[in-house]
Amino acid sequence: MELAHVAVCVSDLDRALDFYGELGFEETHRFTLGGVENVYVGKPGSDADLQLRYDPDRTTPIAPSRADTDHIAFTVDDVEATFESAIEAGAATVLEPTEIEPADAYAAFVEDPEGYTLEFYRGL
Known part of the structure; x- marks a missing residue:
């Protein structure tokens, strides 16, 4: 699957x-x-x-909530470049690029224009 x-x-x-x-x-x-x-x-x-x-x-607002859907993750080759591209395209910063040792990952989080949280990551 x-x-x-x-x-x-x-x-x-x-x-x-x-x-x-x-x-x-x-x-x-x-x-x-x-x-x-x-x-x-x-x-x-x-x-x-x-x-x-x-x-x-649709008559109801779209209201993404991290209580229901925490984030959508994408693997990327360059976390910093993707993060910067997302910010330039209108995303808001949630977490700047950083090491997340328990996940063995280097990641950044942004909020897209609709309010969904996106993760860009690569392994360490």
Whole structure:
């Protein structure tokens, strides 16, 4: 069994596509079902995607909560460069690049424009 994708709701599809595009994600496919736009973005050469779900008729705010979904993690070659790219693309700093010894990782955490916490990491 392998992870295929993670789906997140977004309030502004163009903003989400711009943000993840700045991080090197490319659209892999899209469809609309029941009025909800579903756009998949991924990194070239990867089988895993991030599904961006946009419902133009949604009446409740999107309110990501770390109590329910703590973070979405991405492996990267260069934690600092990815962190800086994310900040320049509009992310907010949660934790600057640092060693996390118990996890044997070097990682940084940001909050994307929708409020989801993203982790960029590599092994030590």
